Amino acid sequence: MFNKEKSVYSVSQFNNLIKSFIDEIPPFRDVFLKGELSNVKYYQKGRQLYFNLSDGNAVINCVMYDTFLKQLKFDPKNGDEVVIRGKLNLFVKRGSLSFQVAHMALAGQGELKQNFEKLKAKLLKEGLFDPNNKKKIPQLPTKIALITSYDSAAMWDFITIARETVPSMMFYIIPSTVQGDSAPRELINALDIVEQCDDIDLVVMMRGGGSAEDLACFNDEALVRKIAECSYPLISAIGHEIDYTLADFVADMRSATPTDAAKLVVSAYLQLVLQLQRRCETTFHYLNDKIEERREEIYQRIEDFQSHLNEEIVTVKETLNHKLLRLEQANPLHKLRQGFSITRLESNSTSCKSIYKVKKGDVIETEIYDGVLLSKVHLIKEKS
Amino acid sequence: MTIKENLTKIDQYLAKCESEDIDIKDALSCYSSALEIADNTIKELNTLSEEMVLIEKKYDTLVKTPISFSSDD
Numbered sequence: 001m002f003n004k005e006k007s008v009y010s011v012s013q014f015n016n017l018i019k020s021f022i023d024e025i026p027p028f029r030d031v032f033l034k035g036e037l038s039n040v041k042y043y044q045k046g047r048q049l050y051f052n053l054s055d056g057n058a059v060i061n062c063v064m065y066d067t068f069l070k071q072l073k074f075d076p077k078n079g080d081e082v083v084i085r086g087k088l089n090l091f092v093k094r095g096s097l098s099f100q101v102a103h104m105a106l107a108g109q110g111e112l113k114q115n116f117e118k119l120k121a122k123l124l125k126e127g128l129f130d131p132n133n134k135k136k137i138p139q140l141p142t143k144i145a146l147i148t149s150y151d152s153a154a155m156w157d158f159i160t161i162a163r164e165t166v167p168s169m170m171f172y173i174i175p176s177t178v179q180g181d182s183a184p185r186e187l188i189n190a191l192d193i194v195e196q197c198d199d200i201d202l203v204v205m206m207r208g209g210g211s212a213e214d215l216a217c218f219n220d221e222a223l224v225r226k227i228a229e230c231s232y233p234l235i236s237a238i239g240h241e242i243d244y245t246l247a248d249f250v251a252d253m254r255s256a257t258p259t260d261a262a263k264l265v266v267s268a269y270l271q272l273v274l275q276l277q278r279r280c281e282t283t284f285h286y287l288n289d290k291i292e293e294r295r296e297e298i299y300q301r302i303e304d305f306q307s308h309l310n311e312e313i314v315t316v317k318e319t320l321n322h323k324l325l326r327l328e329q330a331n332p333l334h335k336l337r338q339g340f341s342i343t344r345l346e347s348n349s350t351s352c353k354s355i356y357k358v359k360k361g362d363v364i365e366t367e368i369y370d371g372v373l374l375s376k377v378h379l380i381k382e383k384s
Numbered sequence: 385m386t387i388k389e390n391l392t393k394i395d396q397y398l399a400k401c402e403s404e405d406i407d408i409k410d411a412l413s414c415y416s417s418a419l420e421i422a423d424n425t426i427k428e429l430n431t432l433s434e435e436m437v438l439i440e441k442k443y444d445t446l447v448k449t450p451i452s453f454s455s456d457d
Contacts, residue, residue, distance in 0.1 A: 332400035332411045
């Protein structure tokens with residue numbers, strides 16, 4: 001395996017060797033490059049500028065330090081077509097190559113951006129972006145097809161946020177590469193799979209943020225046309241707030257990020273829950289009011305009934321007292337107390353109510369209040 | 385018997401007591417019976433009053449106990 005004639009280097013030695021080689025080769029020491037800016041970012045409080053330079057086929061990482069930044073006559077932005085002058089540099093410790101820029105100037109509109117605008121105008125003219133062609137996004141979707149990189153942060157962000165509001169929501173994950181040369185083809189294949197489904201409500205095509213090169217696959221003409229033909233409503237959620245791809249224009253709706261797409265999808269559910277809560281509260285208040293009314297009514301009726309019954313009882317008692325008075329007046333014993341007496345024939349104890357019921361010599365009983373007198377009839381006198 | 389029937393019975397006994405044809409023994413008997421019915425009637429009326437008070441107390445508690453629904457129910 002190891003040839004005795006070959007030297008064995010350490011990594012440091014090898015990297016240093018490469019660096020010395022690069023530093024010595026004229027094309028690498030002072031060279032002009034032309035290309036389009038992307039992924040422009042400032043670091044170290046604006047004292048270092050990092051960016052990528054691309055010609056559509058290849059990319060090189062670039063850095064511009066404070067000393068040279070001060071000489072810039074414009075504010076570099078993504079998409080700017082520029083010419084830069086500098087040298088290739090190898091960072092020995094990391095083993096990474098970058099182009100150290102000494103000078104940079106605008107060279108006209110970026111080619112990538114030009115191509116983008118050209119295709120956009122063409123598709124716009126064909127009517128692919130016509131708002132009248134947009135399909136309505138379902139308000140309460142229950143099954144959603146997600147076209148995205150499997151197990152990505154974008155996928156889990158979407159599912160997590162959606163399921164917080166609608167735990168029962170179903171997802172069909174159709175994995176696809178979402179950057180690079182193979183991405184358009186895979187995304188188109190994913191849309192073909194979607195067309196074979198017959199029970200989904202919505203398609204969401206999404207990925208997280210990235211550079212313009214990363215998102216370039218979503219500007220692919222064939223993909224854009226495929227999205228336009230999709231028979232299901234489709235939401236695009238690609239990149240960041242400010243990133244707009246042609247897929248975003250042709251989609252039925254565009255969300256700035258996968259997170260925003262998830263919130264959009266469940267927004268109607270949240271509205272529905274709020275409405276139901278309000279309706280419940282209104283109903284509860286109404287029922288409470290009704291119950292209070294009926295309680296008052298029942299209470300009043302009980303009071304009225306009690307009042308009426310009490311009146312009746314008083315009336316009956318008065319009637320009864322009146323009858324008792326009459327009864328007392330009719331009490332035979334009351335008559336005896338007044339001095340009246342009751343006379344009976346001793347022989348048969350019948351009351352003597354007439355002189356013709358007795359004859360001389362009959363023994364009669366006279367009942368007075370506190371006793372009985374026995375006597376014999378001596379004389380009978382008729383009342384004149 | 386109902387209170388109304390009691391009052392009717394008392395009237396019947398009264399009519400007999402106040403009749404001129406009634407024998408003194410029958411009159412005494414009617415008088416006693418009428419008194420007994422009158423006593424029972426008064427007791428029933430008092431019981432009715434007491435029951436009404438109990439009912440009022442029961443419904444007073446029931447009606448005045450607030451019942452309220454909430455969205456947590």
